[in-house]
Amino acid sequence: MNFQPYDSDADWVITGVPFDMATSGRAGGRHGPAAIRQVSTNLAWEHNRFPWNFDMRERLNVVDCGDLVYAFGDAREMSEKLQAHAEKLLAAGKRMLSFGWRPLRDPAAAARPRETLR
Numbered sequence: 001m002n003f004q005p006y007d008s009d010a011d012w013v014i015t016g017v018p019f020d021m022a023t024s025g026r027a028g029g030r031h032g033p034a035a036i037r038q039v040s041t042n043l044a045w046e047h048n049r050f051p052w053n054f055d056m057r058e059r060l061n062v063v064d065c066g067d068l069v070y071a072f073g074d075a076r077e078m079s080e081k082l083q084a085h086a087e088k089l090l091a092a093g094k095r096m097l098s099f100g101w102r103p104l105r106d107p108a109a110a111a112r113p114r115e116t117l118r
Contacts, residue, residue: 002063006092012060013089015098016067019078032100033067067100 005013016033056062068085070078082098089096 001066003065005063005065005094006088008063010061010063010094012062012095012097014062014064015082015085015096016064017078017082017098017100018067018072019075019100021073021075029100030072036099037064068098 002008002010002013016037018030018033020029020031068078068082070081086096086098
């Protein structure tokens, strides 16, 4: 984990967003980031993932900065902090991958990375 991703030499920054208030009857999005990290750890011994014959780490400089910190249950704060985090990463020249927060669609936070990557 790299808790200072803005100053790192990474090209891509992974951020977990443990949020599931946008679901009804199927809560669990808050567990997504931890579950994905657990599965990724289990696959670490497979240096090459089929069908590729290379190690991703040789081609991409990726860091995981952990989960977004916000007051759980506060959708507005989560949205504001996610947007601020995304803007700071993009201003530092990073690309962002976040997981665990769907199906909430926050256009303000989600639109900036798409605009930058086009």
